[in-house]
Amino acid sequence: MTFPFDTNKLIEICQKNDVAKIGVFGSMARGEASEKSDIDLVVYFSKPKSLLNLVRLEREISEGLGKKVDLLPEFCIKIVL
Template sequence: MPTLRGMGVLRIGVFGSRARGAGRVDSDVDVLVEFEAHRDLLDLVAVKQHLESVLGLPVDVTTPSGLRDSDRPAILRDLRYAA
């Protein structure tokens, strides 16, 4: 099984309802991923599929550059990085 580091992930964190402890059984997992340089959309999709396989839950993945300015403050407030 691939590791996140092997997939080019430098940092990964959870935000949204699950990070706030308000997630329901049917809630997806919102994830912010920071990649090493020269990674692309295919890498993002691979991380999404990997996380969905491991967690058994739907996962929404975004990167810092993919955040809308209007959403950024709330996301950064909720964000919990993995150790």
């Protein structure tokens, strides 16, 4: 899958912020994103992080990619069977 943002920059930011895994969801993952769409990301941290750390990371990624980013930490995902 090809994304309309610099994936290498995203990886660089994640590596220095203890992100073990990151995933894309929402319109971008479905291939329905427009130029105005934000980037919806779910993050899995290798170490516990505070809400302040999460907000800082969201801002750093947004600035680094030049697009609005919404971050969802993995512990907020509710699995429905």
